Amino acid sequence: MPTLATTVDGLKLPNPFVIGSGPPGTNLSVINRAFREGWGAVIAKTVSLDASKVVNVSPRYAKLLSNNGEVIGWENIELISDRPFRIWEDEFKKCKDAQPPGALIASVMEEYNKDAWTELIQRCEAVGVDAFELNFSCPHGLPERKMGAAMGQDPDILEEVCGWVAAATK
Numbered sequence: 001m002p003t004l005a006t007t008v009d010g011l012k013l014p015n016p017f018v019i020g021s022g023p024p025g026t027n028l029s030v031i032n033r034a035f036r037e038g039w040g041a042v043i044a045k046t047v048s049l050d051a052s053k054v055v056n057v058s059p060r061y062a063k064l065l066s067n068n069g070e071v072i073g074w075e076n077i078e079l080i081s082d083r084p085f086r087i088w089e090d091e092f093k094k095c096k097d098a099q100p101p102g103a104l105i106a107s108v109m110e111e112y113n114k115d116a117w118t119e120l121i122q123r124c125e126a127v128g129v130d131a132f133e134l135n136f137s138c139p140h141g142l143p144e145r146k147m148g149a150a151m152g153q154d155p156d157i158l159e160e161v162c163g164w165v166a167a168a169t170k
C-alpha cells in the first residue's frame, strides 16, 4: 500500500506537508483546523517569552512593484506572535492532549540570553510539543535585540545558542 508517511530525524509524520510558521499557525483554532484538513505537521507562529515586546503595526503588507509599476508580490512586516506565552503554553498542551494525527512544532525565538532560551525550550517541551524550529531567519524579528536573522547571520552566536537549546531539550 503506497504511503506518504515519512520520518525526519526521528520525527514521524503522516505526510511530508508542513505548514510554515505564520498566520496559518497563529492560534489553537487554526492549528487544529490544519490537522483536520490533513497537514502532516504544523509549525506554530513564532513565540518568545515576553510578548509585550512585540508591537505589530496595521496595515503590515506592502505591494512589491516591478520597475514598470506592476504588482509582482507582497512584502510583509508582521512580527512574531504578540499573544502572551502562557496562552501559547495552554494551547500547545490542549493541542497535544487531543493527540492530533500530525506533529506540532514550536517555532521559537529569544534574545541572546541562555536563561531565556532554556526556559522557553523547557516550557514548550513540558506541554508536549514534538519538535522545535529555531527562528534564526526572520528579517524583521526584533533585530535591535539581536533576534531572528540578526542572530542567524553570526555563526559564533548561532553555535552557542544551538548548544544552549540542545542542552535544554530531550
Ligand SMILES: Cc1cc2nc3c(=O)[nH]c(=O)nc-3n(C[C@H](O)[C@H](O)[C@H](O)COP(=O)(O)O)c2cc1C
Binding pocket: 020, 021, 022, 023, 045, 046, 076, 078, 079, 080, 081, 107, 135, 138
Ligand atoms: C504574515 C506572515 C507572517 C509570518 N510569520 C512568521 C513567523 O512568525 N515565524 C516564521 O518563522 N516565519 C513567518 N513567516 C514566514 C513564513 O513561515 C514563510 O517562510 C514565508 O511566508 C514563505 O513561504 P510562502 O512562500 O509559502 O509564503 C510569516 C510570513 C507571513 C506572510
